[in-house]
Amino acid sequence: MSTRTAEEIRADRTAAIGRALTALLAVTAYALAWIVKRSWRRLLPVYWVAAELALAWVAGPLGLSWQSVGxxxxxxxxxxxGWRARSRTVRAWRAAIAVVLGGYAAATVAAGGADAMAAHPTLTIAVPALLGVVLGWPWWHHLRHLTPAPAPAPVPAAGPAAEVIDPLTAHWxxxxxxxxxxxxVCEGTTVVEVKEPRPGVTEALVRLSPGTKPGPLFKSGPDxxxxxxxxxxxxxxxSTGKRAxxxxxxxxxxxxxxxxxxxxxxxxxxRFEVARFADGSPGQWILSLPxxxxxxxLVVGSTGAGKSRALGTVIANALDGGVAVAIGDPQNxxxxxxxxxxxxxxxxxEKTLLLLRRVHAEIMRRSELLAGxxxxxxxxxxxxxxxxxLRRLIVIVDECQLVLIPNTPIVALAEQAAETMRKTGVGLIFATQLPQMKSLGxxxxxxxxxxxxxxxILRLSNRGSGTTILPDDFVGDPFALPREIDGKTTAGMGYLRHSNRVGMLCRVPHLNEVAAAAAAPRIPVRWNxxxxxxxxxxxLPGQHSPAVKAAGGAGGGSAVDKLRAAFGAGRKTTTVVEQAAPQTPAEWVLACLRRGPASAxxxxxxxxxxxxQSQLYALLGRLKDAKRITPPAQRGGPFTIAG
Known part of the structure; x- marks a missing residue:
């Protein structure tokens, strides 16, 4: 029988306790590693606090200065x-936590390092913990609520017609x-399929319940x-081609x-790209179809909204496609x-008005040639x-509100041209900065x-008075676009009516018009x-000129009709009476002044x-320069007919 000394017994017990502690530490470390691996994205950043405390503790024994710690x-x-994350928000908050807690660690070392921590444990431990909680909350909330939880594998739905739902679709x-x-918002809709065509862009297929109409959904974008x-x-x-x-x-x-x-x-x-949508897809302008x-x-946009860039993009692409272009500029x-x-x-x-009249005549002449x-x-x-x-032709009239004056014959001429132009190979584009129907006469x-x-439709400053120029089915709010967002200009931003992104903002390219015009091919206009x-x-077509009417009255009709007319017993006939063309604004002003002097x-x-008002003052100035009227002797006085 062997005997053991007290020292041997104590050594065995110490060794057993050491093995137990080692096993406990190993299990604890494994458990911590497992917890961090599975949920470190969802935990408040306590490990940043621990890193700050460890940095302050080791700074003293290693002899590190507060500058080195910084x-x-x-x-x-x-x-x-720079560490890879799911979003820029995560990176920003992670860097902010590191900067604040690192700065606090440097301050702790400057105040005495481990000695200061031992002397003031509450200050040096509670404060970093509180900072970690405050700074870590937005990060944690972003990860917890704005990103989908990771799933090991797609989960099949229950039932005989089971379908596999991917994690992205389930999240949305x-x-x-x-x-x-x-x-x-969008009641009666269900998301059934989701994909990400590019980073930061999600495209979802939505199912409509019976009774849900697509029209109101198109206008629910802001909500x-x-x-x-x-x-x-x-x-x-x-749209997908199906109402559901x-x-x-x-x-x-x-x-x-x-x-x-x-x-x-x-x-x-x-077709060509006239703008780019917010999701990076092209917004197309359809110039012609086979x-x-x-x-x-129609192009509408306030001053500085990018209207000239948009028209320049149309012109550059039209010339590149071999289409002739004519421009009317009422602003000289x-x-x-x-x-x-x-x-x-x-x-x-005046030249723009003559251009519109020539375009109308060209369209009518082409219609005759094509019919022939x-x-x-x-x-x-x-x-x-x-x-x-015959070749394709587009005619652009900028600031059209200066020539399309209400109750003038040029408006009726423009109506006929716009309604007939497509089949004759002529395209008419009007541009204005005033979003009222008065801009189109x-x-x-x-x-x-x-x-x-x-x-x-680009950014608009105000709705003004009168009927809006925007179509009834237009989706978007160009009046709500500010001039700047976060210090960046919104020039060129607007909405395309005919597009596969209804209600989404688009933006016209930043075109250098001088360089684009110099590089564009020259396509001459062939007028007929x-x-x-x-x-x-x-x-207008359908009206008779005074000469034709007089000829018809002198020698038109049969002999029987002339005898009946002579004895006052004519039969019932349909007579075409020429309607006098409406007065031009200049003729209206001169007619008013012939009745007597009048102020503006x-x-x-x-x-x-x-x-x-602005159009009247410009008209009075032109009549004065032409010496057709005499200006008043004093401001606000009456105008008179010259001579």
């Missing part, structure tokens, strides 16, 4: 900012139900943006916030001056049309004919009608005044 803290912050199904439908906390114009809808299905595009990362660079013309098969002629359009060369030598340019109100060869619509590849020498017919082709005589009267304010106060 450098180490900055290195940790740089690593935290929960968010859509919890944040959108629960807020009484969805509020419900999901997205930026303005970040929602876009598009819609696609909605949600943008969490805008691709147009910093502008859209101009990379050259993109014309192909009658066997369908040429389409016009101030609109689109870079394109003066590249296209058929007409400066001034049996062509129902304009197709440049048709041998019959090539034999006629008050003609709803003209507005509808233009927006049936294309409509680009001669220039319009400025002294000629406007006669008196002319404006007349209920039949056909122009606005």
């Amino acid at each position: 450098i180490v803290a900055l290195a940790i912050a740089a690593t935290a900012a 199904q929960r968010r859509w139900e919890r944040e959108v439908v629960a807020a009484k 969805v943006e509020v419900a999901l906390d997205l930026n303005e114009g970040a929602i876009g809808w598009r 299905w819609l696609r909605v595009v949600l943008v969490e990362r805008s691709y147009i916030a910093d502008g859209v660079p101009w990379t050259g013309p993109t014309y192909a098969n009658g 066997h369908d002629g040429v389409r016009g359009g 060369g101030q609109s689109l001056p870079a394109w003066r030598d590249a296209v058929d340019y007409h400066a001034g109100v 060869v049996g062509a129902d619509a304009f197709d440049e590849n048709d041998p019959r049309i090539r034999a006629l020498g 008050g003609s709803v017919r003209l507005r509808d004919a233009l927006v049936a082709g294309n409509a680009l 009608v001669s220039e319009i005589d400025p002294a000629s009267r406007i006669v 304010q008196a002319l404006l106060d007349r209920p039949d005044c056909p122009v606005e």
Whole structure:
């Protein structure tokens, strides 16, 4: 029988306790590693607090100065900012935590390091812990509520017709139900499929319940943006061809916030990119379609909203596609001056009016030529049309409100041209900065004919008075766009009416018009009608000129009709009576002044005044320069007829 000494027994017990502690530490370390691995993205950053305390503890024994600790803290912050994360928000908050706690560690070392921590444990432990909780909360909340929880594998749905639902679709199904439908927005809709075409962009297929109409959903974009906390114009809808299905595009990362660079013309098969949507997809302008002629359009935007860039993009792409371009500029060369030598340019109100009259005559002449060869619509590849020498033509009139004056014959002329142009290969594009129907002469017919082709609505400053120029089915709020967002200009931002991103913001490329005009090919305009005589009267198709009417009255009709007329017993006949063409604004002013002297304010106060204040003053100035009227002796006095 062996005997053991007390020292041996104590050594065995110490060894057993050591083994037990080692095993406990190993189990604890494994458990901590498992917890951190499985849930470190969901925990408040307590490990940052521990790192700060460890840095302060080891600084003393290692002899580190507070400057060295600060450098180490900055290195940790740089690593935290550059370390891969699910979003920029996570990186930013992670770097902020490292900077603040690293700075506190440097301050602790400067105050005495481990000695200060031993002397003031509450101050040196509680404060970092509190800072970690305060700074870590936004990070934790972002990860917890705004990112989908990781799933090991897709989970099949129950039932005989089981379908596999991927984690992304499941996440957006929960968010859509919890944040959108629960807020009484887009009620009767269900997300059934989701994909991410590019980072920060989500495209969802939405199922509509019976009785849910797609129309109101297209206009619910702002409410969805509020419900999901997205930026303005970040929602876009598009049809799928079935009433029960819609696609909605949600943008969490805008691709147009910093502008859209101009990379050259993109014309192909009658289409080109006139703007870029917030999700990075192209917004197309349809210039022509096969066997369908040429389409016009409407461009509206306030001063500085990017209207000239948009028109320059249209011109550059049209010339690149071999389409002739003519420009009417009522502002005497101030609109689109870079394109003066590249296209058929007409400066001034009178020349723009003559251009519109010539375009109308060209459209009517082309209609006769096409009917003569049996062509129902304009197709440049048709041998019959090539034999006629006809080619596509677009006519752009900027600041059209200066020439389309209500109750003038030019408005009726523009209506007929816009309603007939497509089948003749001519496209008419009007641009204005005033969002009222008065800018189009008050003609709803003209507005509808233009927006049936294309409509680009940029930022607008105010709604003004009167009927809005925006179409009834327009989706978007260009009046809510500010001039700047976070110090960045919104020039070029707006909405495309005909697009597969209804309600989503788009942006016109940052075009250098001078360089684009210099690089564009020169396409001459081939007119089939001669220039319009400025002294000629406007006669619409279907009306008879005075000469024709007189000839018909002198020698028209049969002998029997003449005898009946002589004895006052004529039969009932349908007589075509020429309607006198409405007065031009200049003729109206001269007629008023012939009745007696009148001031500018008196002319404006007349209920039949056909122009606005700025247009009247400009008209009076032109009449004065032409020496047709005499200005008043003092400001505000009456004008009189000259001579």
